[in-house]
Amino acid sequence: MAGIVGYGAYVPRHRIKVEEIAKVWGTDAESYKRGLMLKEKSVPAPDQDTITMSVEAARNAVKRAGIDPVLIEAVYVGSESHPYAVKPSGTVVSEAVGTTRNIHCADFEFACKAGSEAMFICIGLVEGGAVRYGLAIGADTSQGAPGDALEYSAAAGAAAFIFGKEDGVARVLHTHTFMTDTPDFWRREYEYYPRHGGRFTGEQAYFRHITTAASQMMEKAKMKPQDFTYAVFHQPNGKFPMKVGEMLGFKREQMEAGWLSPTLGNTYSGSSPMGLTAILDVAKPGEKILMTSFGSGAGSDGFIFEVTKQIDKVRDVAPKTREQLDNKTYIEYGVYAKFRGKIRKAV
Amino acid sequence: MRDVAVIGVGLSEWGELWKRSLREIFVDAASAAIADAGVDRIDSMYVGCMSGGLFVGQEHLASLLSDYLGVASIPACRVESACASGGVAFRQGYIEVASGMNDVVLVGGVEKMTDVGGDGATYALATAADQEYEVYHGVTFPGLYAMMANEHMSRFGTTREQLAHVAVKNHRHGAMNPKAQYPFEVTVEGVLKSVLVADPLRILDCSPITDGAAAAVLCPLDMAKKLSKKPIVRVVGSGHSTDSIALHDREDLTELAATKRAAEKAYKMAEVGPAEISFAEVHDCFTIAEICVIEALGLVERGKGGTAAESGLTALGGRIPVNTSGGLKSKGHPVGCTGIAQIVELTEQLRGESGKRQVKGAKRGLAQNMGGTGGSTTVHILEVE
Amino acid sequence: MFPSRYWREIPQRYRLEAAKCTGCGKVSFPPRSKCPKCGGVEFDEARLPEKGVVKTFTIIRVAPSQFVEQAPYAVGIVELEGGVKITAQIVDCPLEDIKIGQKVRIEFRRLQEDGCSGVICYGYKCVPAL
Ligand SMILES: [Zn+2]
Numbered sequence: 001m002a003g004i005v006g007y008g009a010y011v012p013r014h015r016i017k018v019e020e021i022a023k024v025w026g027t028d029a030e031s032y033k034r035g036l037m038l039k040e041k042s043v044p045a046p047d048q049d050t051i052t053m054s055v056e057a058a059r060n061a062v063k064r065a066g067i068d069p070v071l072i073e074a075v076y077v078g079s080e081s082h083p084y085a086v087k088p089s090g091t092v093v094s095e096a097v098g099t100t101r102n103i104h105c106a107d108f109e110f111a112c113k114a115g116s117e118a119m120f121i122c123i124g125l126v127e128g129g130a131v132r133y134g135l136a137i138g139a140d141t142s143q144g145a146p147g148d149a150l151e152y153s154a155a156a157g158a159a160a161f162i163f164g165k166e167d168g169v170a171r172v173l174h175t176h177t178f179m180t181d182t183p184d185f186w187r188r189e190y191e192y193y194p195r196h197g198g199r200f201t202g203e204q205a206y207f208r209h210i211t212t213a214a215s216q217m218m219e220k221a222k223m224k225p226q227d228f229t230y231a232v233f234h235q236p237n238g239k240f241p242m243k244v245g246e247m248l249g250f251k252r253e254q255m256e257a258g259w260l261s262p263t264l265g266n267t268y269s270g271s272s273p274m275g276l277t278a279i280l281d282v283a284k285p286g287e288k289i290l291m292t293s294f295g296s297g298a299g300s301d302g303f304i305f306e307v308t309k310q311i312d313k314v315r316d317v318a319p320k321t322r323e324q325l326d327n328k329t330y331i332e333y334g335v336y337a338k339f340r341g342k343i344r345k346a347v
Numbered sequence: 348m349r350d351v352a353v354i355g356v357g358l359s360e361w362g363e364l365w366k367r368s369l370r371e372i373f374v375d376a377a378s379a380a381i382a383d384a385g386v387d388r389i390d391s392m393y394v395g396c397m398s399g400g401l402f403v404g405q406e407h408l409a410s411l412l413s414d415y416l417g418v419a420s421i422p423a424c425r426v427e428s429a430c431a432s433g434g435v436a437f438r439q440g441y442i443e444v445a446s447g448m449n450d451v452v453l454v455g456g457v458e459k460m461t462d463v464g465g466d467g468a469t470y471a472l473a474t475a476a477d478q479e480y481e482v483y484h485g486v487t488f489p490g491l492y493a494m495m496a497n498e499h500m501s502r503f504g505t506t507r508e509q510l511a512h513v514a515v516k517n518h519r520h521g522a523m524n525p526k527a528q529y530p531f532e533v534t535v536e537g538v539l540k541s542v543l544v545a546d547p548l549r550i551l552d553c554s555p556i557t558d559g560a561a562a563a564v565l566c567p568l569d570m571a572k573k574l575s576k577k578p579i580v581r582v583v584g585s586g587h588s589t590d591s592i593a594l595h596d597r598e599d600l601t602e603l604a605a606t607k608r609a610a611e612k613a614y615k616m617a618e619v620g621p622a623e624i625s626f627a628e629v630h631d632c633f634t635i636a637e638i639c640v641i642e643a644l645g646l647v648e649r650g651k652g653g654t655a656a657e658s659g660l661t662a663l664g665g666r667i668p669v670n671t672s673g674g675l676k677s678k679g680h681p682v683g684c685t686g687i688a689q690i691v692e693l694t695e696q697l698r699g700e701s702g703k704r705q706v707k708g709a710k711r712g713l714a715q716n717m718g719g720t721g722g723s724t725t726v727h728i729l730e731v732e
Numbered sequence: 733m734f735p736s737r738y739w740r741e742i743p744q745r746y747r748l749e750a751a752k753c754t755g756c757g758k759v760s761f762p763p764r765s766k767c768p769k770c771g772g773v774e775f776d777e778a779r780l781p782e783k784g785v786v787k788t789f790t791i792i793r794v795a796p797s798q799f800v801e802q803a804p805y806a807v808g809i810v811e812l813e814g815g816v817k818i819t820a821q822i823v824d825c826p827l828e829d830i831k832i833g834q835k836v837r838i839e840f841r842r843l844q845e846d847g848c849s850g851v852i853c854y855g856y857k858c859v860p861a862l
Contacts, residue, residue, distance in 0.1 A: 046802065047842040049842060049852075052840050095746050469797070480818070484843065485802065485821055487792055494788040501788070543791070544794045545790045545791065545792050546791040591768075594819070
C-alpha cells in the first residue's frame with residue numbers, strides 16, 4: 001500500500017465570532033453556538049483563495065516530505081470554490097510548488113469531499129505505479145449566503161498530502177467509498193451562494209453516508225472503533241462529527257485531536273483532511289487513524305492509516321495545524337463582508 | 348564644442364486648464380520663448396513629455412507640436428525620461444547647439460494631466476517605476492518616496508516636522524510667483540493635518556497634478572551676444588546620469604546616486620563647487636525628495652538635509668535658496684515639463700526678472716530634474732555673463 | 733493585464749527564481765542576462781529565501797486603478813536572507829504594527845485581478861514571521 005510521505009495545512013489568520021454574525025441578523029448567538037457547537041470560523045483575506053491556500057498547504061507538505069518537488073507527478077486540487085470556472089487551480093499550485101511538468105493535474109469537485117477524492121486517486125495512482133509521488137489537496141473558501149445558517153460555519157482552509165510508495169509518516173491500510181444520488185446541498189452554475197435542503201442534509205445525507213462508509217470499511221478491515229486511537233469525520237459544524245462518531249461507537253477522546261470545527265468552522269473540501277493533519281501533528285508511531293469524509297450530493301470516502309516512526313522526524317518541520325489555528329485576528333462583520341465580497345467599494 | 352546660451356524662455360498658463368489642450372499649451376509656451384528670444388527661425392526641436400499616451404492618448408508628439416507651432420518641416424523629437432523628460436530634452440538641445448549641428452534649437456516640455464481621474468493619474472505616474480517588480484505589488488510614486496522618507500527618518504533622525512518645513516518654505520516662495528498653481532502659504536500644522544497619501548507623506552508633502560508647458564530657445568553664445576538685448580545666460584555645466592529604476596535595487600535607499608553623479612559632472616564642467624552656486628531649482632516632487640536632492644548635490648552634508656528648510660538655509664535670503672519658484676510643490680508639476688520650467692526660473696533669476704522672489708546678486712543657478720525615484724537625473728548650471 | 737505579460741514572470745512571481753552570477757556570486761532578481769556587478773554572462777539558477785526583514789515601508793492610501801479596492805495596504809522593501817531586496821505588500825498584520833526591522837516571510841497570494849472576468853494575478857507577499 002501507499003503512505004503519506006508529507007502533509008501540511010493552511011489556516012488563514014482572520015476569524016469571525018458567531019456573536020458578530022448573530023448581532024447583524026438579530027439572531028440568538030447562544031442557541032447557534034449550542035446548536036452548532038461552534039464559536040468562530042476562519043475567514044480568508046481578500047487576497048486569499050483556494051489556490052493560494054493550496055499552495056501554502058502544499059509547501060508545508062513538501063517540507064515535511066523532504067523530497068525534491070520535481071518528483072511529484074500528480075496534483076489534484078479538490079474544492080467547491082475554485083477561483084476559475086474554467087482554468088485549473090492545479091496548474092498554479094504545481095508551478096508554485098515546483099513539480100515536474102510531466103504531471104497529471106486536475107481539479108475535483110464533489111461538494112465537501114473533493115479533497116478526499118484527490119487523496120483517493122493519488123493513493124490509487126501511487127499503488128498502481130503510475131506516479132512516483134502524488135499531491136492531493138482539499139481546500140475551500142466557501143460562502144454562506146448572508147443570514148443563512150451556513151454563514152455561521154462556512155470557513156476557509158486547506159490540507160495537502162503527498163502520497164508515495166513508501167510508508168512515509170502514515171501507511172494507508174484501507175480505503176473505502178459509498179455514494180448515492182442525494183440532492184441535500186448544491187450550487188447551480190452562475191449562482192454565487194449554495195442552497196440546501198435544511199434538515200434533509202442530516203439523517204439521509206451526512207449521517208447515512210458516513211456511517212455506511214465507515215462501518216463497511218471497518219468490516220472489510222476486520223477492525224472495531226476501539227482499534228483506533230483517532231477518528232476524524234467531515235465537520236460541517238462542531239456537533240455533527242461528534243454525533244456521527246458516537247453513532248459508530250467512537251469515544252470523544254478518539255475524536256478530539258482532529259475536531260477543529262468549533263474554532264475553525266467548516267472548511268468544506270479541507271474539513272476532514274485538515275482534521276487528519278491535526279491528528280498527525282500529535283500521533284505516535286503505531287497508532288491507527290480512521291478518517292471518513294462527506295460530500296453532499298452525496299458520498300463518503302473512508303481511509304485507515306497507521307502512523308510510522310517517521311512522524312517524529314517531520315512533525316516540526318512545518319507549522320502545525322493547531323498553531324496556525326491559534327494565530328488569529330478577529331474581525332467585525334463589516335470587515336468580513338468586505339473581505340468576502342459581500343460589499344464592494346465603488347471604483 | 349561651442350558655448351551655448353539660453354536666449355529666450357516662456358511658460359504657458361499652469362494649473363487645471365479644463366479648456367486647454369496639450370497642443371495649445373505647448374504652443375503658448377513655445378511662442379512665448381520664441382518671442383522672448385527674438386529669433387525668426389527654429390532649426391530643430393526637442394520636447395520632453397512623460398506620457399502623452401496615458402494622459403491624453405496622444406503619442407507622436409514632436410510632429411504634432413511642430414505642426415501646431417507652424418514649424419512642421421524641422422527635425423523634432425519627443426524625449427521621455429519620466430519626470431526628467433524636460434531636463435533630458437534641454438540637454439539634447441544643448442548638445443545639438445554645442446556640437447554645431449544646428450544653431451537655434453527650441454527645447455520644450457509639456458504635460459496635460461487633468462484629462463484622467465486621480466487613480467488614472469496615479470497609474471500613469473507609476474509607470475515610471477518598475478512595472479513588474481514594483482508597480483505589480485501596488486506601489487505608487489508617493490509610496491516609493493514615502494519609503495525613502497521612512498528610511499531617512501529612521502536612519503538620520505529626520506523628523507516629520509522637518510519634512511513639513513520643506514513644503515512651508517516652497518509655498519512661501521510660490522506665493523511670490525504669479526505663475527504658481529498654488530500660490531498660497533501653508534503652515535507646519537496645516538501640512539501635518541493634511542490627508543495621508545502614503546505614510547508618512549500627506550497631501551501637502553506632494554506636488555500637485557498640473558497642466559502646463561514650458562520652453563526655452565538655445566543658440567551659440569556668439570549669436571546670443573549679437574541678438575539679445577537682455578543679460579546673456581550661458582550654460583556652463585551639464586550632467587546626466589541614470590540609476591536602477593527599482594528603488595529596491597539600490598544599495599542605499601536614500602542616496603540619489605544619479606543626482607550625485609550628474610552633479611559631479613556639471614560642477615566639473617562649470618569648474619565650480621556647490622559653495623559657488625547662488626541658488627538652485629531642484630526636483631521636490633515630494634518634500635523628502637528635496638531633502639535627499641540637496642544632500643546629493645552637496646549643498647548640505649549627507650543626512651543633514653532635514654534641517655535645511657527649517658533653519659532657513661534653503662529659503663530666500665538664506666545661504667543657498669532652493670526652489671525660489673515655489674518648486675514643484677507650489678508652482679506645480681506637469682511632469683514632463685518640469686525640467687524646462689526649472690530652466691525658465693533660472694534664466695529669469697539670472698536676468699534679474701524675478702520680482703519679489705528675486706535672489707539678490709544671482710550669478711550662478713543650478714537646476715536638478717529627476718525621473719522616477721532618481722533612476723534618471725539631469726543637472727544643469729547656468730551663469731549670467 | 734494581458735495574460736502573456738503576467739505569464740512571462742511566473743517563475744519569479746511563484747517561485748522567486750533568481751540568477752546567481754558564476755563569476756562574482758551576485759544574485760539578480762529577476763534574472764538578468766548580464767551581471768550588474770561584474771558584467772558576467774553565466775549564471776546558476778537560484779531561489780530566493782523566504783525569510784527577510786523590513787528595510788522600509790509605507791501605507792498606500794491613494795492607490796492606482798487596479799488596487800483601489802485594496803487600499804489602504806502596506807508595501808515594503810524587504811531584504812531577504814542573503815541580501816537581495818524586493819518590493820512586496822506586507823499583509824496579515826495590522827497596519828499600525830508594521831515596523832522597520834520586522835521579520836517577515838513570503839506567502840503566496842492574489843496580487844491583482846483584471847476585473848471580475850479577467851485573469852487573476854498571483855505572486856508573493858510578506859506576512860509577519862511566526
Ligand atoms: Zn557577476
